[in-house]
Amino acid sequence: MSTNRRRFLLAATALALPGLASAQAKNPSPAPLPVMQVWKDPNCGCCHDWVERLQAEGFTVQVFDTGNTAMRQRLGLPVKYASCHTARIGGYVIEGHVNPREIRRLLAEKPDAIGLAVPGMPVGSPGMDGEVYGNRRDPYDVLLVQRDGTARVYASYFKS
Template identity: 65%
Template sequence: MQRRSLLIGATTLLGATTLAARAATPTAALPVAQVWKDPSCGCCKDWITHLQREGFQTQLFETGNAAVRQRLGLPEKYGSCHTARIGSYVIEGHVPAADIRRLLAEQPKALGLAVPGMPVGSPGMDGPEYGGRKDPFDVLLVMADGSSRVYRSYFRS
């Protein structure tokens, strides 16, 4: 009887330790975000900070992004001030981290996500200098053939 109680106690302790370890570890490690930007762009730095706050590790290349955007096959019409490669996807512009997480979880057959231009209110374009302004914008899912569809809309009524 004493041996059985000891085994049950050990199993319970092992189970609790395993649960605690699982709770402390993220469900899936996020891939490193490789980001290409112009060295003088402040909003790009703010977007990178947004990613880091959301658990992404970043690798920065301050060489501009036009050449890498072209190399990765993203059409110019989706262009913004920075381009990232996260996992097998291209991320262009001020895409919210939540949408990148969703993309990585769903793994659609696509080139990646884009927020063309630099909409005020998007991550990195949401600092105090904008006075709380939030312009509507769409996150686009860009397909390999260059077509796109709205992946998520922000600030639309």
């Protein structure tokens, strides 16, 4: 390599480094997600599919194949928001087929709430989707459950 070319590459690298450091300071790596604990029935296929979706999205999941109803009650989530599995992450309850995107949003925003819920088992929600369901997508809401037991819509899916 010629001396001039070597000098050019060194100069170009030196000029780029401050910009790279500045970009990293503005966009630091996201904090690692806390471990999610999930309580579910051992024979529930949609719960298993939901856990796999979370893992594919970078969540670390610890699964307990029992105690869903008892854990929901212990964590203070009203039964009217019940689904087939209950989870806990970052101090929040996640009930049912909540999209990983909304869980990340919850952890970033940190609202004063019990957590998120997708009551029932709506077809088209994560774990309740795909060919086995005929690729059907029913509209549903992700609810932010407040500490007083009320809820508001946090996100809506497949609504016109």
